[in-house]
Amino acid sequence: MSVDDSPAVQAAARFAAEKIAPRTDLADVDGFPDDLWTAMAAAGLFGYGIAPQYGGAGLGPEDLARTAGALVRAGGNVPAAAAWAVHTTAARQLLQRLAGEEAKAELLPAIALGESSAAMALSEPGVGAHPKRLSTRAVRDGDAWQITGSKAYISNGPRADWYVVLAVSSEEGGRKAFTGFLVNRDWPGVTRATDSGVDFPGALGHCGLELREVRVPDRYRVGAEGAGDAEILRRVRIVEDSLMAPALTEAVGRRIAAAAAHLRNAGGADDETASALGRMASEQRLLALAAPHLLAHVEAGGDDAALFGYRAVAHDLHDGFDSLRQQLTGGAPLDALDRDMLQLGRVARSIDALRYRALGRGLVQKTQES
Numbered sequence: 001m002s003v004d005d006s007p008a009v010q011a012a013a014r015f016a017a018e019k020i021a022p023r024t025d026l027a028d029v030d031g032f033p034d035d036l037w038t039a040m041a042a043a044g045l046f047g048y049g050i051a052p053q054y055g056g057a058g059l060g061p062e063d064l065a066r067t068a069g070a071l072v073r074a075g076g077n078v079p080a081a082a083a084w085a086v087h088t089t090a091a092r093q094l095l096q097r098l099a100g101e102e103a104k105a106e107l108l109p110a111i112a113l114g115e116s117s118a119a120m121a122l123s124e125p126g127v128g129a130h131p132k133r134l135s136t137r138a139v140r141d142g143d144a145w146q147i148t149g150s151k152a153y154i155s156n157g158p159r160a161d162w163y164v165v166l167a168v169s170s171e172e173g174g175r176k177a178f179t180g181f182l183v184n185r186d187w188p189g190v191t192r193a194t195d196s197g198v199d200f201p202g203a204l205g206h207c208g209l210e211l212r213e214v215r216v217p218d219r220y221r222v223g224a225e226g227a228g229d230a231e232i233l234r235r236v237r238i239v240e241d242s243l244m245a246p247a248l249t250e251a252v253g254r255r256i257a258a259a260a261a262h263l264r265n266a267g268g269a270d271d272e273t274a275s276a277l278g279r280m281a282s283e284q285r286l287l288a289l290a291a292p293h294l295l296a297h298v299e300a301g302g303d304d305a306a307l308f309g310y311r312a313v314a315h316d317l318h319d320g321f322d323s324l325r326q327q328l329t330g331g332a333p334l335d336a337l338d339r340d341m342l343q344l345g346r347v348a349r350s351i352d353a354l355r356y357r358a359l360g361r362g363l364v365q366k367t368q369e370s
Contacts, residue, residue, distance in 0.1 A: 005070065006063050008048060013070035015043045020075030027336040031158045031205030032083045041114025045084060049092035054108035061295040064088065069246030069291065076254060078340050079204035081247045086156040086204070087111075089240045090118040094164045094180065098223035098231060103182060107162060119160035120236060121151040121183070121209055128153070129237075131176065131229055136211065138167035138179055145169075145221070147181060147214045157207035158194065161185055165211065166228050178228030182220040189214035242298045242307055246291040248314065251341055252284050255321055258334040266328075276324055283317050308355050315352070 005013070019039050020026070026033075040046060049064050050056025059067070071081035091111045095104060095118060110116035127133035136149025147167050154163065162182050169179035185192060193208035223231040260277060263269045269277065287310065294307050318341070325331060325338070333339035 005066060006059075008057060008059055009063055009066045009070050011043065012045060012048075012067045013074040015040065015045065016071045016073075016075030019043075020071065020077055020080055023077070026077045026080060026203055027339070029203060032080070032156070032203045036080070036203070037114065037159065040084065046087055046091075046114035046117075047112030049088040050096060050108055050112040054096070054104060055112040056108070061299045062292045064092075065243055065246045065292040065295040068243055069250045069288070072247040073250040073253065076337050077203065078247060078251050078337065078344065082204045082244060083156050083159070085240060085243050085247070086119060087117050087159075089236065089243060090120050090164060093236055093239050094118070094120065094222055094232065095182070098180065099182065100219055100221070102219050107182070116161045117156065117159050118162040118164060118182075119154050119156045121154050121157070121163040121165045122233060122236070123151065123153045125150055125152040125208065129233060131178065131233060134166065134168060134176070134178070136165065136167045138169045138181060138216070140169075141215065143218050145179075145181060145216045145218065147183065147211050147216055149211050151209040151211070152193075154207050154209065155204055157192070157209070158205040163209060164222055164232070165209070166232055169226055169228075177226035178233065179225050180222035180228045180232045181216045182222055183209075183211070183214060183216060187214055187216075238304045238307060239295070239298055241311075242294040245294050245307070245310060245314075246288065248341075248344070249284060249287045249291045251337060252314070252317060252321065253281075253288065255334065255338050255341060256281050256284060258338060259321070259324060259328060262328055262334060273324070273327070276320070280317060280320055280324070283313070287314060287317070304355070305359060308352060308359070311352055312356070 019036065023036070044057065045067070047056035048059045048067055050058070052058045068081055068085055071084060072078055075081070091108065095108060095111070099107075107116065107118070111118060123129045124134055124136060136147065136151065138145045138147045147165060149167065151163070151165060154160070157163070162184055165181050165183045166178050167181060168176045170177045183190060189212045191210040193210060256277065263273065263277070290310060294310060297306055298304065325334065328334075333342055
């Protein structure tokens with residue numbers, strides 16, 4: 001445990017060591033196991049990001065980020081930590097921050113107890129979350145809305161009772177405006193598709209949704225009408241990635257330890273390999289110190305450049321480790337966690353590249369104008 005860990009973070013680490021680390025089935029399950037969800041709920045972890053007036057612990061962003069790190073450091077399973085992070089992000093960033101008081105009072109206490117859960121239904125089949133291509137629509141119907149469309153790739157979707165659905169609520173001159181809505185899985189017109197097309201193993205299950213003229217009372221609207229692009233779509237991924245940054249950094253630390261054990265069992269390391277491993281361990285330690293502060297920066301309204309800078313360094317570290325693994329095992333994963341990280345490493349790099357390009361062009365433009 002880190003000297004910076006609060007009692008809540010220490011409790012999460014103990015839970016992970018006792019309840020997650022011993023599990024040998026988490027690499028093969030499809031979705032979060034019921035018994036583990038119940039145990040995590042009993043430990044109070046699902047209320048960490050929710051304010052006390054709704055029954056939560058009201059942790060600050062740095063403690064939440066350190067909790068994500070502790071779950072992986074002590075538990076050794078990234079998908080399980082990601083499932084917790086999705087639940088926490090949906091509850092804290094969408095319901096608590098953007099929903100109306102009536103909906104918050106109704107839903108958040110059960111979500112804090114883990115008796116209910118929410119997931120984010122933003123992406124659509126074949127187009128992801130690209131705003132120009134989203135087609136799910138919400139049409140005003142008196143004091144309610146009718147929503148029709150399809151959603152896909154919903155992380156933690158099989159576990160969720162409520163989905164934050166992003167829909168086109170108006171369009172003018174080809175420009176779409178989006179609004180978020182809370183949709184219950186059992187409402188008429190809602191069909192859950194268990195095969196989401198996401199090839200990601202373990203406890204972070206996925207699903208899709210089919211919505212056919214689903215009537216949603218306006219009290220379940222999330223955020224201002226027409227503000228879903230800025231309030232939800234642009235923000236939530238940055239916040240979720242910031243929350244997960246310490247977890248992924250701790251996963252790298254465990255991978256480095258696995259490589260060291262492999263070398264020890266193989267008789268030791270030559271100078272070049274030892275130097276490479278030591279450099280990676282030093283870089284991992286630097287990232288571990290920085291990662292918990294990203295969520296606080298983003299929640300305070302800071303830009304996302306720091307997060308993408310962190311990810312650039314993290315990607316370089318992952319690439320260096322992949323080269324070392326190739327040397328050690330011919331590319332075969334060292335363990336189950338390393339296998340999951342190999343798969344995760346293929347995700348989102350194209351998005352990062354677009355962001356780096358946009359930042360660079362902005363800097364050039366600013367230089368030209370000065």
